[in-house]
Every structure is written in C-alpha cells, then in structure tokens.
Amino acid sequence: MAAVCLTTLTEQWIRDRLQLKHPFLGDVRTLSLPGTHEEKIRHLGKALNNFVRLKSLDLSYNAIVSVEVCSSVAHI
Secondary structure: OOOEEEOOOOHHHHHHHHOOOOOOHHHOOEEEOOOOOOEEEOEOOOOOOOOOOOOEEEOOOOOOOEOOOOOOOOOO
C-alpha cells in the first residue's frame, strides 16, 4: 500500500499529531515529525513560523519536495 502524503504541513496538523495543548509554540525546543509508511510530509509551508525557539527538527523518512524557509527556523 502506498503512503498517504500530505500536501502542506500545517500548524494545526502538528498540534494534533503531537497532542500539543500549550498555546505558545515558541516554548517548543525540539520537534520530531518522522514520516511513516502510511503518512509522509511533502511540503513544509509556513507551519513552523511560530516555533521561534526551535533548536532541533527531525523530518526523517518524509518525502519533502518543497521547503519555504521561514526566518524563525532558518538557523536550524
């Protein structure tokens, strides 16, 4: 069975997948979003804009074809 691919990653998808309840995403330092056999990320979009203190980002095993670098994560 082929993987289900997301077209664009969204902030809400990240919150749902990681069950983030904290309202301020700027407190997040590490984000792990590895792809699975059933689900892979293709585009990052601007979903990471509010993760302003992010130091580590794991996007392994995804099928990313487009990256829009936002200023908040450009240093990673």
